Amino acid sequence: MRKPQIDYAAVFHALPGMVALLTPDLVYIDANEDFLRLAGRTREQLLGRYIFDVFPENPNDPAAAGMRETRESMLRVVSTGERDTMALLRYDIEDSERPGTWVEHFWSPVNAPVLGPDGRVVLIVHRVEEVTELICARGRTGSDSSRAVLEAELYTRSRELQEVNERLRRAHAREREVGLSLQAAMLPAPTLVGHHRAAVRYRPAVGTLNVCGDWYDLVDLPGDRIAVAVGDVVGHGLEAAGVMGQLRSALSAAARVADGPARALEALGLYARHVAGAESTTVVKAYIDWDTHTVTYSSAGHPPPILLHPDGTVTLLDRATDPPLGARPEHVPRPEASTAFPEGATLVLYTDGLIERRDEDIDVGLARLADSLVRHGRADPEALADALLADLLPPTGNTDDTALVIIRL
Structure with a gap:
């Protein structure tokens, strides 16, 4: 069956209800037919113009707050990347055919973000429920007091919704802060990496709760050896931080007694079956x-480590990849592979926040990482870690948290 071709522009303009698109600078770039009709504006009067130049505050109403509340809501969307539901508000509009005449409107707006490939807000979807007719109809069929009661009731209900949203935002902020503090306590700077140079980084997501699931671990082993791991727990917040701590500790212990990374991951997989959220x-x-100049590795569904050679070539360590923890109903031995490394090579382990972007194939992110490694590979691990984060993460922060480990071999 042939896949239908959808004209999304036509769909947008036919949407029922008032919907407009604005830039993060609050400039109109599109509006559907209902928005134009109910707002009493033509497309030419909207597009390319700042929202409050088109719809200024009523100068005859000193108590008017619609412009301020709408601006604050939209700027919250831009800064947090999250949807914002506004309380019912009165927003008078100047009649385009009768300058100086202001017509009262009662709107219930919702502002939602559209994110670009780098996780930043590129558009604001401004949807408005027009309830003016409901209030005015009640005023025509009932007394002025009835209309006032209805207005007050609608306003109160909307304010209650806004207060609930605000409480949820504060609760999420507290959970984020506690989760990050807990994670910081469980992800200290590495001290047991022998005499070899290493650097670690953790960058939490910005403006979301997608934090506290990424982790790393380094373990000093007998002889001139170390074990290193990077992981990513599904979930976020305090729950993810708790699961992360349990898995990190379990794998750290398993690494000290297992005869290789595959056996260590098998032990972790068995343990994870009894950890909710793992x-x-x-x-x-x-x-x-370092005695044999080899890296032996095993992956449970994780992006492959990258080995940067002194001559500038890179190798993806992707020959021992298996499904994530808990993906199989029964225990199955995990694969393991080894590769030789020359002195002066660099090993990089990371989580998907470093390379993955919406609407982009993972190979594009891997190529971007490899290119950055080649350009900055001669730097010491600390400087290299900073360079990779600067190259690969959006300057305003990412929507997913990121863990990174770099070891000079």
């Missing part, structure tokens, strides 16, 4: 042996 966790484990 299912679908991805993790990669690598053992580095």
